[in-house]
Amino acid sequence: xxxxxATPFRPRSSYPAWTTITTRWHDNDxxxxxxxxxxxxxxxxxxxxxxxxxxxxxxxxGDRIGLVVASGCDYAAALAFPQAVEIGVxxxxxxxxxxxxxxxxxxxxxxxxAAQGHFTHVYVTGAERKAAPLPEAWRTALSAIxxx
Amino acid sequence: xxxxxATPFRPRSSYPAWTTITTRWHDNDxxxxxxxxxxxxxxxxxxxxxxxxxxxxxxxxGDRIGLVVASGCDYAAALAFPQAVEIGVxxxxxxxxxxxxxxxxxxxxxxxxAAQGHFTHVYVTGAERKAAPLPEAWRTALSAIxxx
Amino acid sequence: xxxxxATPFRPRSSYPAWTTITTRWHDNDxxxxxxxxxxxxxxxxxxxxxxxxxxxxxxxxGDRIGLVVASGCDYAAALAFPQAVEIGVxxxxxxxxxxxxxxxxxxxxxxxxAAQGHFTHVYVTGAERKAAPLPEAWRTALSAIxxx
Amino acid sequence: xxxxxATPFRPRSSYPAWTTITTRWHDNDxxxxxxxxxxxxxxxxxxxxxxxxxxxxxxxxGDRIGLVVASGCDYAAALAFPQAVEIGVxxxxxxxxxxxxxxxxxxxxxxxxAAQGHFTHVYVTGAERKAAPLPEAWRTALSAIxxx
Numbered sequence: 001x002x003x004x005x006a007t008p009f010r011p012r013s014s015y016p017a018w019t020t021i022t023t024r025w026h027d028n029d030x031x032x033x034x035x036x037x038x039x040x041x042x043x044x045x046x047x048x049x050x051x052x053x054x055x056x057x058x059x060x061x062g063d064r065i066g067l068v069v070a071s072g073c074d075y076a077a078a079l080a081f082p083q084a085v086e087i088g089v090x091x092x093x094x095x096x097x098x099x100x101x102x103x104x105x106x107x108x109x110x111x112x113x114a115a116q117g118h119f120t121h122v123y124v125t126g127a128e129r130k131a132a133p134l135p136e137a138w139r140t141a142l143s144a145i146x147x148x
Numbered sequence: 149x150x151x152x153x154a155t156p157f158r159p160r161s162s163y164p165a166w167t168t169i170t171t172r173w174h175d176n177d178x179x180x181x182x183x184x185x186x187x188x189x190x191x192x193x194x195x196x197x198x199x200x201x202x203x204x205x206x207x208x209x210g211d212r213i214g215l216v217v218a219s220g221c222d223y224a225a226a227l228a229f230p231q232a233v234e235i236g237v238x239x240x241x242x243x244x245x246x247x248x249x250x251x252x253x254x255x256x257x258x259x260x261x262a263a264q265g266h267f268t269h270v271y272v273t274g275a276e277r278k279a280a281p282l283p284e285a286w287r288t289a290l291s292a293i294x295x296x
Numbered sequence: 297x298x299x300x301x302a303t304p305f306r307p308r309s310s311y312p313a314w315t316t317i318t319t320r321w322h323d324n325d326x327x328x329x330x331x332x333x334x335x336x337x338x339x340x341x342x343x344x345x346x347x348x349x350x351x352x353x354x355x356x357x358g359d360r361i362g363l364v365v366a367s368g369c370d371y372a373a374a375l376a377f378p379q380a381v382e383i384g385v386x387x388x389x390x391x392x393x394x395x396x397x398x399x400x401x402x403x404x405x406x407x408x409x410a411a412q413g414h415f416t417h418v419y420v421t422g423a424e425r426k427a428a429p430l431p432e433a434w435r436t437a438l439s440a441i442x443x444x
Numbered sequence: 445x446x447x448x449x450a451t452p453f454r455p456r457s458s459y460p461a462w463t464t465i466t467t468r469w470h471d472n473d474x475x476x477x478x479x480x481x482x483x484x485x486x487x488x489x490x491x492x493x494x495x496x497x498x499x500x501x502x503x504x505x506g507d508r509i510g511l512v513v514a515s516g517c518d519y520a521a522a523l524a525f526p527q528a529v530e531i532g533v534x535x536x537x538x539x540x541x542x543x544x545x546x547x548x549x550x551x552x553x554x555x556x557x558a559a560q561g562h563f564t565h566v567y568v569t570g571a572e573r574k575a576a577p578l579p580e581a582w583r584t585a586l587s588a589i590x591x592x
Contacts (some may be wrong), residue, residue, distance in 0.1 A: 035321075173337070229345075
């Protein structure tokens with residue numbers, strides 16, 4: 001893709017947390033590269049995976065879940081199966097009950113991001129899924145991966 | 149989802165073109181509503197479907213394809229299989245070789261949008277996929293669904 | 297695809313229940329036709345959609361869900377976005393707690409099936425998800441769409 | 445899932461080739477485990493990935509591609525994001541232009557298969573995608589991972 005973004009993408013050093021994701025045959029679309037939609041599945045995977053790995057999100061016994069209220073992505077270079085990708089995660093903003101993450105998509109080992117995005121979760125509790133203030137343990141853990 | 153957007157979403161009347169999409173069992177995620185990623189697959193489907201239906205994009209004999217360089221979505225209300233969705237499409241901006249679309253996601257028959265997004269295609273030609281100015285026929289057709 | 301199945305596929309008349317599904321841009325894979333995996337998402341959608349529409353499966357207040365224990369598909373002809381597909385559903389066998397469905401995939405309006413498959417659900421109840429005998433209401437409804 | 449298959453699944457030792465795949469947030473469906481459809485995307489990924497890694501399938505300069513004409517899967521135990529899976533691949537039968545693969549799905553490090561499947565590719569050449577006899581290099585490479 002030759003449509004370079006006006007501003008350079010954030011560097012690897014701005015992301016404190018990382019997840020490696022293997023691509024799949026059908027991540028590629030008709031044009032032979034990873035479909036733009038798939039990047040968002042990587043965002044979801046990287047953020048929720050980090051929350052689970054750090055003991056915050058518990059799908060079975062937890063008292064809160066994250067609902068996505070906004071997301072976006074800018075794309076600079078194509079990716080394709082079978083290459084693996086590395087997703088960088090950083091916390092850009094912690095609100096009362098919401099968190100905005102910055103995400104960077106890198107081909108495995110690549111210096112420059114192929115894409116970068118953002119993703120805002122509102123954390124809700126209960127059967128009626130009402131936004132609820134983030135507990136202190138969440139704030140502490142999230143602050144540890146603040147965007148640099 | 150109780151995190152209402154600060155600004156009301158665009159109304160149905162702002163979208164000149166429409167596509168109805170049936171939802172699928174696995175559009176729903178663990179939380180029992182359509183996963184945020186799926187909305188972007190609807191954007192891709194609505195825009196490319198409109199381009200094909202209007203004789204602009206031809207996957208077999210055409211000379212140009214659209215690559216996504218930016219997208220984004222704001223979510224206000226949950227959707228769930230088995231309900232169908234209606235996607236409104238409007239052209240927000242026509243550049244030399246790029247087009248930005250506005251998209252609205254509505255539960256079938258609903259007055260208010262459940263989500264709204266944007267999506268920018270750069271149209272490229274040739275094996276090396278270089279951005280190329282949009283032909284007049286494209287400009288005319290795209291102008292006919294300009295955002296109202 | 298020129299690999300025709302040894303036995304002709306089941307005709308439209310063998311399927312008592314039908315669902316129309318719209319295809320999506322990224323149902324197509326690198327080769328420009330609907331990826332083989334996507335057909336299984338249509339099976340899931342057609343069967344669960346039928347169960348919901350007929351008041352058997354209730355994702356919010358129901359006491360049983362269906363888990364897939366076996367599935368399969370034979371493919372004869374390619375399909376591609378943006379065409380819609382019609383999925384025929386028939387009940388091939390009702391066991392104590394399981395049901396095997398036959399499925400036929402037809403391009404919209406086509407006489408011959410593009411693919412046909414089977415799909416076995418075991419119906420389970422409770423938090424431990426134990427197989428449980430099908431209630432009489434289920435047997436009656438399922439018998440009404442027995443394979444012809 | 446308590447519906448155990450009548451026959452034990454093939455052991456790890458029957459699969460000569462292996463691929464590790466990371467799961468994704470939305471592999472899980474409403475019921476909180478990996479949706480049955482996703483397993484087929486792993487089959488596609490493991491087989492095509494092996495063909496590419498072994499220099500047989502070349503998506504850009506190759507002269508033949510594989511089209512799926514049949515597939516199937518039996519499921520014994522649930523899997524769920526965020527666990528990774530290991531896919532075993534074995535060649536069960538080499539025909540003139542077709543190959544049937546056996547596939548085993550194992551939770552990372554698990555002794556017993558969670559699911560097992562089969563998958564038949566017909567290899568075709570040219571714009572009209574006609575079945576063509578497999579070259580000797582393909583037969584040699586495929587024979588090296590014959591089912592044990």
